[in-house]
Amino acid sequence: MSVHATSTNRFLRIFSGPFGALLALLYAIGVTYILTQDPRSLLGRLLLFSALALIYFIPQRPAVKFLLGAVIVLTVVPTIGLRNPFLLEIGFQVAVFATLALGLNVVVGFAGLLDLGYIAFFAVGAYLWAFFGSQQIWHINEAPGTFTVYPYFPFPAWWFWLFIPLGILASAGTGILLGFPVLRLRGDYLAIVTLGFGEVIRVLANNLDKPINLTNGPQGITPIQRPPLPAFLTTPELLATLSQWAGRPINANDIYGFFFYFFGLLILGVTIVIARRLDRSKLGRSWTAIREDDVAAVAMGVPLRRTKLTAFAIGAAFSGAMGVLYAANRTFVSPETFSLTASISILVMVILGGLGSIPGVVMGAAVVTLLNIDILQSLSLQLSSLRQGPDSIPLLGIPWRELPTQLDPARYQRFFFGLLLILMMIFRPEGMVPAERARLELHEGDAEPIPDAELEGDITPDEKLAD
């Protein structure tokens, strides 16, 4: 296969066997140690993420990898997160965007239908809870603006749990709604129409503030309720104990940080399982078949309309629950979040990670989200603190404070994505974890190697025509 695969394999081989598993564990412990010393260290966070990626790639049994990953995700991150809640916030955002990317991957990666308006389905879920979980219903006859916030809400906060399935249904329904008109379209046409659809939803969110004020227009809806936490999680004793551990005061709001982190992970986990199971079923094969050759697929009995519609519906459904959760997390929803750039950002995650590859897409989402909300921001912060100080840039001798603010890394977000994408397309167009690699891995266990003689079969290959 490619040069990449073999060269990485050689490095990863030291992680094989029981010794290798121990090595990976030691690495994770080392990273944890760095983070306990300095919970805010960007380097520590990056190493932690690299540890997770490493665990995926090392040659160990799935159970071992799963265990190692679970240790990091379920114990290391929350423990460090007690000291630095930002880590939980990053984890939550990665879970949100990984779920969205998995949903888009069903449509684009599995079924091969290019969708440039995917964020619309996320918006449907988010606005659904934004409307029913806020006080907006009391303001539907008022002009958009900032309203008095009452200490009580029209509907109880626990309805959040009701709206998780409702969000899924609403998004899936919207997916079907989009699916119908685009059934006959392919390629460029499909991309343009879905792009338009995404914009329509955003424009609706922007303008449904009159004649009745459903969305409060560009100002957005706030405050949005969060689900009630069970009482035993917010007892003064527990909070006091946690505060002592963390070395800083822990309040109910911090507990919400944990809640969103874990619940986000749960939804992501369920999504991964569903995506995997669908991929390896009759429906998944039908999606791949219409992606590969829709004429051959329909001639083999695969109904095109129904198969495409289920791809749109299921792909959209994945983002519905996350939309509801996201609205509760932010307690604020506005059209800005659901721009075309957001749709493209998710597409970038899918392509970067590997079209059609579930682990790839999750990894792509993690990389893009980390770049977006952590790495570039942190670099900018560090740069600006250097700018306050008296030091000079090493080698160049120019004082930091004279560095123009135009060079702020956070301003170059799109530039870095563009660069990353171009480099990927040149050096590894199949993505970070190509779907085929994943596929071959799946079969590693069950197929014994084929003897050469048997492979040739009873007919000799025709070299001229074989491509």
Add this chain to the structure above:
Amino acid sequence: MSVILELNKVTKRFGGLVAVNAVDLRFEAGSISSVIGPNGAGKTTIFNTITGIYKPEEGEIRFDGHSILGLRPDQITARGMCRTFQNIRLFHNMTVLENILVGAHTQTPSTAWGAVLRTRAFKQSEEAARQEAQRLLLYVGLPRGLGDQLARNLPYGQQRRVEIARALASKPKLLLLDEPTAGMNPQETESATQLFRKLRDELGITVVLIEHDMKVVMNISERISVIDYGQKIAEGTPAEVRKDQRVIEAYLGRHAESTTISVH
């Protein structure tokens, strides 16, 4: 003997071009027949019209006693007709076994819910489908270990066989093979011909071939229909067709070097 497929005055146009011109065809259940004719005569278009990929402008098509006009290709496949393609159309990035499993689409009763919940019914139907696919792989003469190979990595002759196995997975009563031996060497062609006969003799499938290799055509067909410029110009047993003056003209007149109708 009953007629399994019947075309009455079927016409298919592409803009001004009449690709199929008022063609009548009848195929007996359990027979092996060939459709022959020079390149561009309209043979593939006839197959595409029968299988619902194109809608004919005029005429009627009856399959197994019912009109199938207006049905979608997947509905026609579900009724027991399947095909292969002249320019092999496998799903290249799927494994051989998965290709065959797609062919089994209409025969696999599993649902998306079953797949997500991994129900007992799902596992059973999936397992049964896999076993059947593996059986078909061997049946068409492919080696056992081939199932996990990506289809695109197979040599040409094997790809043709996978396409046949994929079509068989839909449990067809009628199988349409579009130039199934094109690009094969003489040994491959010989063993492929035996396979076609086996499909009819053992499985009772009615086989219709579009074929250029006259040795195969004369050897295997019980009846031959000859198409030229979208029209049926002759029909009959191999012996009858070989002597037909119009057929000889159609072939020798325009394609003297590329095709020969003489068989020893």
